[in-house]
Amino acid sequence: GQNIxxxxxxxxxxxxxxxxxxxxxxxxxxxxxxxxxxxxxAPTFLSYNVLDGLEEKGxxxxxxxxxxxxxxxxxxxxxxKDSASYLCAVESDSWGKFQFGAGTQVxxxx
Amino acid sequence: xxxxxxxxxxxxxxTGEKVFLECVQDMDHENMFWYRQxxxxxxxxxxxSYDVKxxxxxxxxxxxxxxREKKERFSLILESASTNQTSMYLCASGGQGAKPQxxxxxxxxxxx
Numbered sequence: 001g002q003n004i005x006x007x008x009x010x011x012x013x014x015x016x017x018x019x020x021x022x023x024x025x026x027x028x029x030x031x032x033x034x035x036x037x038x039x040x041x042a043p044t045f046l047s048y049n050v051l052d053g054l055e056e057k058g059x060x061x062x063x064x065x066x067x068x069x070x071x072x073x074x075x076x077x078x079x080x081k082d083s084a085s086y087l088c089a090v091e092s093d094s095w096g097k098f099q100f101g102a103g104t105q106v107x108x109x110x
Numbered sequence: 111x112x113x114x115x116x117x118x119x120x121x122x123x124x125t126g127e128k129v130f131l132e133c134v135q136d137m138d139h140e141n142m143f144w145y146r147q148x149x150x151x152x153x154x155x156x157x158x159s160y161d162v163k164x165x166x167x168x169x170x171x172x173x174x175x176x177x178r179e180k181k182e183r184f185s186l187i188l189e190s191a192s193t194n195q196t197s198m199y200l201c202a203s204g205g206q207g208a209k210p211q212x213x214x215x216x217x218x219x220x221x222x
Contacts, residue, residue: 031208042200042213043153050208087153089211095160096141096206097168102152 002026004101006088011107012078020073020104022088030091033098034062034073037085046086047073075106083108113137116201116214123221129188131217133201141204142184143211144168144176146197153200159184160206191221 003025012018024032031050035043047057049064049071061074075082085103092099117132135142143158145168155168157176165176173195177185184203188195198218204211 033210042216045210045212048208048210091208094206095158095166096204096209096211097143097155097158098211100153102150 002090002092002099004088004090004099006086006101006104008102009105009107011109013109014078014080016078018075018078018106020075020086020088020106022071022073022101024069024071024088024090024099024101026090026092026099028092028094029066030094030096032062032064032071033089033091034060034071035087035089037087037103039084043087078108080108080110082106114201114203114212114214116199116217118217119215121217121219123188123191123219125191125193125221127188127191127221129191129219129221131186131188131199131201131219133184133186133203133214134182135184135203135212136182137203137205137212138181139203140181140206141211142178143202143204144174144184144186145200145202146170147200147216148197156186193221195219196221 006022033048034046037043047062088101089098113136144156145153159178175187201214202211
């Protein structure tokens with residue numbers, strides 16, 4: 001079956017770094033995607049990895065190891081506005097279907 | 111920027127009504143998707159379409175149908191609305207081959 005796991009909640013202090021882990025077991029793999037979702041809003045695309053390694057986009061970085069079925073999203077210099085749910089998603093077939101994790105709620109405290 | 115537009119942000123309907131949710135994208139994407147999102151259950155795929163007039167069932171298609179007559183428009187239909195279909199409905203579009211999906215603002219649907 002398809003399985004994507006990520007922690008339910010993480011708390012960190014403003015200015016700190018937080019790492020959100022995602023492990024996956026899917027029937028296929030074409031890429032791994034990270035989304036941010038503020039309460040009551042739609043998910044917005046942050047970053048994606050197709051090949052192993054680190055992708056950096058400003059304060060956000062995402063890492064992938066396909067052999068381990070593992071990814072993480074790194075949020076640096078945390079700001080209060082980063083308080084949101086972060087969704088990990090795997091494109092698991094050639095049609096472009098995604099399997100989503102349940103999301104990690106990140107709470108940034110002053 | 112990709113723009114995915116859903117016809118309503120909030121909608122209230124009655125049990126047994128036929129409900130139409132519309133979604134339009136402006137990026138000429140082949141793929142379009144309908145999800146529902148409920149607390150504790152995450153995003154669940156209802157239906158998706160990879161081309162005009164083509165549709166495939168997702169994980170929870172029961173009680174729903176879809177229509178894609180034009181590439182830019184993907185409609186979700188609740189044939190006879192029930193209270194357990196009260197949810198946030200999200201439309202997304204994306205290209206094929208490891209491309210991100212982009213979401214509309216969502217429709218918060220309440221069935222009374």
